[in-house]
Amino acid sequence: LDHRDHVDLIRDGVTPGGTWADLGSGTGAFTLALAELVGPRGSIYSVDRDTFALRSQADALQARFPAVTVRQVTADFTQPLDLPTLDGLIMANSLHFVREKADLVERLSAHLREGGRFVLVEYDADRGNRWVPFPISYRSWTAVATTAGLCGTRRIGSVPSRFLGSIYAAVSDRPAASEIPAA
Numbered sequence: 001l002d003h004r005d006h007v008d009l010i011r012d013g014v015t016p017g018g019t020w021a022d023l024g025s026g027t028g029a030f031t032l033a034l035a036e037l038v039g040p041r042g043s044i045y046s047v048d049r050d051t052f053a054l055r056s057q058a059d060a061l062q063a064r065f066p067a068v069t070v071r072q073v074t075a076d077f078t079q080p081l082d083l084p085t086l087d088g089l090i091m092a093n094s095l096h097f098v099r100e101k102a103d104l105v106e107r108l109s110a111h112l113r114e115g116g117r118f119v120l121v122e123y124d125a126d127r128g129n130r131w132v133p134f135p136i137s138y139r140s141w142t143a144v145a146t147t148a149g150l151c152g153t154r155r156i157g158s159v160p161s162r163f164l165g166s167i168y169a170a171v172s173d174r175p176a177a178s179e180i181p182a183a
């Protein structure tokens with residue numbers, strides 16, 4: 001996949017402007033895509049525990065999207081994160097390192113404003129391998145996202161993959177408080 005493929009995969013989940021986070025951003029494939037889509041009015045918190053990966057993406061971002069504010073955060077996204085209220089967040093090929101997903105997704109979604117977006121990019125499979133230990137199919141994700149309190153989950157893109165069949169992108173919304181059903 002190249003930059004255009006990354007942009008096309010998540011395009012329908014991202015609107016220009018606003019504050020976003022890329023959790024498990026690695027060398028920045030989707031940070032770059034996000035930078036193109038949020039544009040110069042947007043800002044991005046790029047979170048990874050791998051300092052070397054963050055350093056290499058910083059150069060690429062500076063060269064290609066110097067007008068977009070990107071703050072790099074070296075952190076473990078399974079631990080509490082110091083982030084502002086977000087208009088959206090993306091996890092691309094990073095949630096598959098976590099076995100039990102719903103609690104984490106609920107905690108991460110708490111960083112979103114009401115109506116904020118949670119974009120997931122994952123292999124469309126429920127059985128992994130040693131490199132992709134705990135993938136989650138789109139079908140399973142719809143259930144986990146709902147358990148985590150997100151709503152409106154929809155698939156926004158899909159591409160064939162040499163590994164595990166295909167990769168999809170999905171977007172879900174953090175509901176407004178008035179939309180949350182009373183217990």
Ligand SMILES: C[S@@+](CC[C@H](N)C(=O)[O-])C[C@H]1O[C@@H](n2cnc3c(N)ncnc32)[C@H](O)[C@@H]1O
Pocket residue numbers: 023024025026027028029030047048049050053075076077078091092093094097
């Ligand atoms: C397969 S790479 C994906 C990178 C990028 N999002 C992409 O799609 O190309 C997974 C990244 O998630 C990061 N990662 C995995 N678990 C993490 C955690 N608990 N906290 C922070 N980063 C994590 C790894 O360091 C790695 O850079």
